[in-house]
Amino acid sequence: MPFEEKVTWVSLVVAVVVPVAYFAIMLGRLGEVSAADIAYQRPLLIAIGASIALTIVGSILAGIGTGISAELHGRPASDDIDRKDERDKQISRHGDLIGFSVSSVGMVGVLALTMLEYEYFWIASALYLSFVIGTLVGSAVKIASYHRGF
Amino acid sequence: MGKPTRVTNRIRALRFAAGEMTQADLADRVGVTRQTVIAIEQGRYSPSLEMAFQIARVFGVPLDDVFDYPKEK
Numbered sequence: 001m002p003f004e005e006k007v008t009w010v011s012l013v014v015a016v017v018v019p020v021a022y023f024a025i026m027l028g029r030l031g032e033v034s035a036a037d038i039a040y041q042r043p044l045l046i047a048i049g050a051s052i053a054l055t056i057v058g059s060i061l062a063g064i065g066t067g068i069s070a071e072l073h074g075r076p077a078s079d080d081i082d083r084k085d086e087r088d089k090q091i092s093r094h095g096d097l098i099g100f101s102v103s104s105v106g107m108v109g110v111l112a113l114t115m116l117e118y119e120y121f122w123i124a125s126a127l128y129l130s131f132v133i134g135t136l137v138g139s140a141v142k143i144a145s146y147h148r149g150f
Numbered sequence: 151m152g153k154p155t156r157v158t159n160r161i162r163a164l165r166f167a168a169g170e171m172t173q174a175d176l177a178d179r180v181g182v183t184r185q186t187v188i189a190i191e192q193g194r195y196s197p198s199l200e201m202a203f204q205i206a207r208v209f210g211v212p213l214d215d216v217f218d219y220p221k222e223k
Binding site: 001002003005075083084085086087088146148149150 | 174182183185194201
């Protein structure tokens with residue numbers, strides 16, 4: 001598996017785990033307070049920060065794992081970790097383009113919520129969800145491209 | 151999208167003819183990942199013209215001897 005694909009898997013897993021935790025906590029709180037009073041700012045910032053931190057840590061661990069695996073198989077680790085070729089770049093661009101397109105569609109929904117004057121919590125959640133779904137779709141497209149051809 | 155490219159190639163045969171060169175060796179000489187060499191060999195990726203020339207140069211043959219594009223029927 002190319003190192004770039006491993007990093008994409010890390011992004012995909014993080015893009016599932018963190019938002020699921022965030023929305024589980026927030027929807028739980030919604031049962032106790034109204035959307036107008038819910039304190040979503042801190043949890044949302046923590047979720048975004050956690051996503052960035054976990055992606056970095058996961059990528060580092062993937063690099064260490066790749067290095068150990070390469071040593072065990074007698075191959076120079078730099079072959080897999082340091083090398084990002086034109087196929088990696090094209091797949092990355094392709095996935096990002098589709099991911100951003102999906103996020104853009106979500107933005108229309110965010111715009112609608114804003115125009116309908118929904119509570120800030122719903123607008124922020126829809127915005128976050130749009131980015132999350134865009135990341136998920138983009139990562140899935142990249143992984144599919146690595147396996148099925150590009 | 152099983153095989154997104156119609157470009158076929160003889161890289162596998164050329165590797166064996168070149169002293170059973172491994173995919174990793176070819177990847178090193180072209181400066182790409184081993185997975186990219188595998189993808190090209192299997193017809194899952196069509197390389198850029200520049201990479202195609204680099205591959206042909208490794209084997210010391212013209213581009214046409216490495217890659218082929220079928221005529222329209």
